[in-house]
Amino acid sequence: xxxxxxxxxxxxxxxxxxxxxxxxxxxxxxxxxxxxxxxxxxxxxxxxxxxxxxxxxxxxxxxxxxxxxxxxxxxxxx
Amino acid sequence: xxxxxxxxxxxxxxxxxxxxxxxxxxxxxxxxxxxxxxxxxxxxxxxxxxxxxxxxxxxxxxxxxxxxxxxxxxxxxxxxxxxxxxxxxxxxxxxxxxxxxxxxxxxxxxxxxxxxxxxxxxxxxxxxxxxxxxxxxxxxxxxxxxxxxxxxxxxxxxxxxxxxxxxxxxxxxxxxxxxxxxxxxxxxxxxxxxx
Numbered sequence: 648x649x650x651x652x653x654x655x656x657x658x659x660x661x662x663x664x665x666x667x668x669x670x671x672x673x674x675x676x677x678x679x680x681x682x683x684x685x686x687x688x689x690x691x692x693x694x695x696x697x698x699x700x701x702x703x704x705x706x707x708x709x710x711x712x713x714x715x716x717x718x719x720x721x722x723x724x725x
Numbered sequence: 726x727x728x729x730x731x732x733x734x735x736x737x738x739x740x741x742x743x744x745x746x747x748x749x750x751x752x753x754x755x756x757x758x759x760x761x762x763x764x765x766x767x768x769x770x771x772x773x774x775x776x777x778x779x780x781x782x783x784x785x786x787x788x789x790x791x792x793x794x795x796x797x798x799x800x801x802x803x804x805x806x807x808x809x810x811x812x813x814x815x816x817x818x819x820x821x822x823x824x825x826x827x828x829x830x831x832x833x834x835x836x837x838x839x840x841x842x843x844x845x846x847x848x849x850x851x852x853x854x855x856x857x858x859x860x861x862x863x864x865x866x867x868x869x870x871x872x873x874x875x876x877x878x879x880x881x882x883x884x885x886x887x888x889x890x891x892x893x894x895x896x897x898x899x900x901x902x903x904x905x906x907x908x909x910x911x912x913x914x915x916x917x918x919x920x
Contacts, residue, residue, distance in 0.1 A: 658826075658829065658830025658831055659826065659830060659831045659832045660826045660830035660831075660832075661830065663832075663899075663903075664899055667895070667898060667899040667902050667903075668895045668899065670898075670902075671873065671880045671894070671895055671898055672880060672891070672895065690835065691831075691832045691835050691836055692832075694835070694836040694837075694838060694839070695836050695906070697839065697842075698836060698839055698906050698909075699902060699906075700842070701839060701842045701845065701846075702874075702902060702905060702906065702909075703874060704842060704846060705845075705846060705851070705852070705855055706874035706875050707874070707875075707877070708846060709746075709750075709852060709855075709875065710746075710849065710852055711742075711743040711746050711747065711786055711789070711790075712742040712743055712746065713746050713849065713852050713853065713856065714745065715745060715746075715749065716853045716856050716857050716860075
């Protein structure tokens with residue numbers, strides 16, 4: 648039994664997953680409540696939530712005229 | 726300065742400046758350079774043929790990626806029959822995610838602060854780092870992430886095209902985001918903190 652998924656209080660692990668899935672589907676009322684209550688008291692998950700939002704804005708605003716990244720540096724000499 | 730797209734040359738130049746990135750991003754999804762180049766070429770021609778279609782109603786970016794979306798889907802449809810979608814590419818990643826949490830489900834380390842989003846998104850170097858991070862994703866993970874976040878396809882559409890379940894899609898997208906987060910932390914935000 649995966650206790651971290653069924654406990655009364657959600658863990659960071661569950662909330663990280665909910666933050667991500669909330670970007671791809673509508674969360675249930677219970678899931679939203681669990682997530683919001685946790686975010687109110689957890690800095691780590693709040694930061695993660697902000698990082699996911701930044702990632703989404705970055706992908707949607709990715710500059711189309713960006714030149715190719717430089718090739719990886721040659722392997723180090725022994 | 727606003728660009729006057731009623732002048733064909735201007736539109737042409739503008740599209741050409743987008744081509745290299747469009748091909749690189751199409752390649753992340755199609756995984757075949759020739760097919761990716763064809764898809765982009767088809768999309769660019771479609772835009773050039775009907776420039777009036779987008780005039781005034783959306784940005785060129787939205788219009789071009791909107792057309793490329795269909796070209797990429799066509800291409801994936803044509804090739805999925807031959808290509809068995811590999812379903813492993815996962816076990817070690819689950820372990821990697823496990824490693825981020827302690828046994829009771831709390832994070833092992835505090836995520837670093839990433840600073841102001843506005844400032845970050847204004848920097849071209851940030852996008853170069855992000856592109857390198859995208860290229861480091863495993864093939865299937867990169868494909869689904871690009872379809873979801875760059876082409877902005879709905880999860881249901883992606884599942885239909887790639888013949889995967891929705892829960893499988895959520896897991897792959899979650900893994901993609903966790904990997905990208907880690908890569909950006911290390912190669913962009915981490916460096917900046919150390920500087």
